[in-house]
Amino acid sequence: MTPEQLAEVERIAGEFDCSILEIVGRNRCIYAILGDEGRELMFNRLRGLDFLARVDLIESPYKSMDRKSALAEHQVKVGETSVGEGGPFFIGGHCTVDPEEPNLYLETAAALKEVGVHALRGGVWKPRTNPYSYQGVSKALEIVLEAKARTGLPVDVEVMDTEQLEIAVDAGVDVLQIGTRNALNYSLLKEVGKKTVGSSTAVLLKRGRHMAPPNEFIAAAEYIVAAGNPNVMLCPRGTMPALDGYRNQPDESITPLLKDKTWAPVVVDPSHSVGRDEYVPACSMAALAYGADGLCIEAHIDPSKGIGDDPKQAVTPAAFAEIMAACRDIWPRRYQPDPLG
Numbered sequence: 456m457t458p459e460q461l462a463e464v465e466r467i468a469g470e471f472d473c474s475i476l477e478i479v480g481r482n483r484c485i486y487a488i489l490g491d492e493g494r495e496l497m498f499n500r501l502r503g504l505d506f507l508a509r510v511d512l513i514e515s516p517y518k519s520m521d522r523k524s525a526l527a528e529h530q531v532k533v534g535e536t537s538v539g540e541g542g543p544f545f546i547g548g549h550c551t552v553d554p555e556e557p558n559l560y561l562e563t564a565a566a567l568k569e570v571g572v573h574a575l576r577g578g579v580w581k582p583r584t585n586p587y588s589y590q591g592v593s594k595a596l597e598i599v600l601e602a603k604a605r606t607g608l609p610v611d612v613e614v615m616d617t618e619q620l621e622i623a624v625d626a627g628v629d630v631l632q633i634g635t636r637n638a639l640n641y642s643l644l645k646e647v648g649k650k651t652v653g654s655s656t657a658v659l660l661k662r663g664r665h666m667a668p669p670n671e672f673i674a675a676a677e678y679i680v681a682a683g684n685p686n687v688m689l690c691p692r693g694t695m696p697a698l699d700g701y702r703n704q705p706d707e708s709i710t711p712l713l714k715d716k717t718w719a720p721v722v723v724d725p726s727h728s729v730g731r732d733e734y735v736p737a738c739s740m741a742a743l744a745y746g747a748d749g750l751c752i753e754a755h756i757d758p759s760k761g762i763g764d765d766p767k768q769a770v771t772p773a774a775f776a777e778i779m780a781a782c783r784d785i786w787p788r789r790y791q792p793d794p795l796g
């Protein structure tokens with residue numbers, strides 16, 4: 456739309472006390488009407504503008520995330536890979552990058568590249584339950600960037616505040632991870648969307664540990680998309696534990712509910728769901744069967760030398776390769792939403 460055309464749309468919306476939010480996608484722009492968008496007269500007048508390709512009424516609490524929204528065909532890309540196209544998408548790497556042992560991370564990255572992962576994860580700043588546990592340092596980001604340069608793989612790094620967001624975006628981090636603790640931090644979610652408007656940066660939004668209905672999760676993602684970045688992946692990672700033995704309550708079974716409601720890819724994190732490396736393959740396969748588009752798995756070349764969660768829940772690159780093979784077998788038989796539904 457030209458600025459004059461946009462002004463015209465805004466003028467009509469303004470007459471009905473509505474405003475326009477521009478969402479710049481990779482292939483097209485969407486203009487969401489904010490306010491009471493159900494006014495028939497406003498709709499008819501907008502439909503009369505021949506420069507608008509489509510005007511849809513989305514009766515959904517999440518206008519951009521809805522499977523029926525104009526973003527329904529939007530493809531989330533990480534690096535060169537379209538997430539959920541042609542096979543499962545895999546992110547792997549350390550829970551926490553040890554700044555004293557850069558080689559461990561670089562070795563893990565090389566081994567995972569060999570195995571065929573699509574992106575590397577690496578915790579730089581860590582949200583630790585105990586304030587005396589290792590909290591992370593910006594220096595660790597250099598190690599992640601070195602791994603990115605050596606392998607050519609995109610990297611996923613968690614950010615917890617706007618300062619870290621700024622550093623990560625400026626450094627060229629490809630996937631911004633929003634952790635379970637910040638999944639309901641609406642100010643941060645808006646900032647993430649705003650900071651990455653029109654860019655190819657993707658966001659891996661973890662499900663909040665205290666979130667219940669799927670709508671709450673989708674609405675959190677809507678904040679990021681409405682602020683301007685549609686490249687969002689939803690990441691179930693377990694909720695408050697109800698089963699003694701699991702670290703969290705595994706929630707990969709939320710996947711079909713999400714797939715029925717939203718177009719966004721679902722990338723399950725089995726590592727935090729179950730919290731033990733020996734349960735990770737089963738949770739991964741279950742996630743795939745439920746329709747997940749991909750997995751984000753903590754992996755380490757030598758978990759016993761890891762820090763953070765790695766000693767207890769990271770899998771080795773060899774185990775990762777087995778998980779990938781099993782998931783690729785499941786892929787054609789996974790749950791898929793009814794295309795007409």
Ligand code: PEP
Pocket residue numbers: 550551578582613633634635636661692727764
């Ligand atoms: C992590 O990915 O290492 C992490 C801290 O995740 P979560 O926010 O899901 O606990």
Ligand code: MN
Pocket residue numbers: 550551727753763764
């Ligand atoms: Mn972790």
